[in-house]
Amino acid sequence: MTAAGITISDLTFGYGGPPVLDRVSLQVRPGGTTAVLGPSGSGKTTLLRALAGFVRPTQGRIEIGGRILTDAQLLVAPERRGIGYVRQDGALFPHLDVTGNILFGLPRAERRRTSQVGALLELVGLSPSLARRRPDELSGGQQQRVALARALAREPAVVLLDEPFSSLDTALRAATREATLNALAERGATTVLVTHDQVEALSFADQVAVMFDGRFAQIGSPSEVYDAPATPQVGAFLGDTMLLPGLAYGRVADCDLGKLDLAEPATGSVLVMIRPEQVVLEAPSGLTARVVSVAYHGPDAMVRLDLTGTTTRLVARVPGRDAPHPGDLVGVAVPSQVRSFPQPRTA
Numbered sequence: 319m320t321a322a323g324i325t326i327s328d329l330t331f332g333y334g335g336p337p338v339l340d341r342v343s344l345q346v347r348p349g350g351t352t353a354v355l356g357p358s359g360s361g362k363t364t365l366l367r368a369l370a371g372f373v374r375p376t377q378g379r380i381e382i383g384g385r386i387l388t389d390a391q392l393l394v395a396p397e398r399r400g401i402g403y404v405r406q407d408g409a410l411f412p413h414l415d416v417t418g419n420i421l422f423g424l425p426r427a428e429r430r431r432t433s434q435v436g437a438l439l440e441l442v443g444l445s446p447s448l449a450r451r452r453p454d455e456l457s458g459g460q461q462q463r464v465a466l467a468r469a470l471a472r473e474p475a476v477v478l479l480d481e482p483f484s485s486l487d488t489a490l491r492a493a494t495r496e497a498t499l500n501a502l503a504e505r506g507a508t509t510v511l512v513t514h515d516q517v518e519a520l521s522f523a524d525q526v527a528v529m530f531d532g533r534f535a536q537i538g539s540p541s542e543v544y545d546a547p548a549t550p551q552v553g554a555f556l557g558d559t560m561l562l563p564g565l566a567y568g569r570v571a572d573c574d575l576g577k578l579d580l581a582e583p584a585t586g587s588v589l590v591m592i593r594p595e596q597v598v599l600e601a602p603s604g605l606t607a608r609v610v611s612v613a614y615h616g617p618d619a620m621v622r623l624d625l626t627g628t629t630t631r632l633v634a635r636v637p638g639r640d641a642p643h644p645g646d647l648v649g650v651a652v653p654s655q656v657r658s659f660p661q662p663r664t665a
C-alpha cells in the first residue's frame with residue numbers, strides 16, 4: 319500500500335440548519351498523522367463522516383492520493399474510498415469472535431485467510447491467543463485494538479480515528495495510543511485522529527488542526543499551536559494561560575510582571591500570554607507574590623499566587639517537591655520569551 323495524502327478544500331456542510339463545517343480546508347501529508355482538536359460540538363466527527371463518505375457536503379472537495387472522492391458532482395461510496403474508520407466505542411460485533419470481527423467486511427475470498435489475523439493482532443500489540451475470544455471477554459483497551467486491527471485488515475491508505483481512546487483509563491489509554499501509533503507507522507497509513515484531549519493531540523500527531531464552530535482556528539505542528547497560538551482562544555484550549563495587559567515596544571512588553579521578552583515583536587496595547595510553566599518561583603526579592611493555594615499532583619504542583627501590590631493573580635507550575643505552602647511569600651520571574659496578542663479596543 320502506498321501512502322496517500324489528503325486534501326480537503328473549502329468543505330461546507332450542515333444537517334439542514336446552519337453550517338456545521340464552514341469552508342474547511344486541510345492538508346495531511348502522505349503517511350502523516352493529523353489530530354483534529356476542538357470542543358464538543360465543533361464539527362470534528364462531522365468532518366470524519368464527510369471524509370468517510372457518510373455525508374454529502376454542500377460545497378467543497380475531498381481528494382485522497384490525488385483521487386477526487388467528493389466534489390459538486392461526485393460522491394464516491396464509503397466502501398470504495400480505501401478508508402478505515404475506528405469509532406469511539408470500537409463497535410465490535412458482539413456475536414462474532416475476534417477473528418470474525420477482524421475478517422468481517424473483507425471480500426469473501428480473503429475471509430478464509432485466517433492466518434493474517436495473528437499477524438494483525440501482533441501488529442496492534444495483542445497476543446494471537448485472543449483470536450477466539452468474544453468482545454465481552456476482552457478489556458476496553460483490547461477491544462479498541464481489535465477495532466484497529468479490523469480497520470487495518472483492508473489495508474486502507476487512510477485511517478480515521480474518532481476519539482478511540484476516550485473510554486479508557488489513563489494507563490490503558492497511553493498504552494493503547496502507543497500501540498496504535500506503532501501499528502499505523504508500520505503500515506504507513508495516513509491518519510486523522512479526532513479528539514478533544516489536548517495532551518492526546520499534542521503527543522499523537524505531527525500536525526494539529528484546532529477547530530471551533532466548524533472552522534479551523536489554526537493548523538500547525540504541536541509546538542506551533544501550543545507555543546505560538548494564533549489567538550488567545552487557541553492558546554487557552556491547548557493549556558492553561560494567563561493574559562496580562564501590557565504595552566509592547568519591539569521585542570519587549572511592559573506589564574505587571576515587569577519587562578518581559580517577546581518571541582515576536584509587537585507595538586502598542588497587548589495581552590501578554592504566559593503559561594504556568596513559564597512562571598519561576600524563587601527566594602523573595604524584586605517581584606514578590608503571596609501563595610494563595612497549592613494543588614499538588616505528584617510530579618508537579620499548581621501554585622496560585624497574588625502578585626504583591628497588584629490585583630493580578632498568577633498560576634505557576636512547579637516540580638511537586640519544590641511546592642511552597644499557602645501563605646508563603648515568594649519571588650516570581652518569567653525569564654523565558656512570551657507571546658502577545660493585540661489587545662481588543664474597548665469603546
Ligand SMILES: Nc1ncnc2c1ncn2[C@@H]1O[C@H](COP(=O)(O)OP(=O)(O)OP(=O)(O)O)[C@@H](O)[C@H]1O
Nearest residue numbers: 333338356357358359360361362363364365512514
Ligand atoms: N445527525 C445529526 N443531525 C443533526 N445535527 C447533528 C447531527 N450530528 C451532529 N449534529 C450537530 O452538528 C454539530 C457538530 O457535531 P459533531 O458530532 O461533528 O461535533 P464534535 O466536535 O465531533 O463533537 P463531540 O466531541 O461532542 O463528538 C453539533 O452541533 C451537533 O449537534
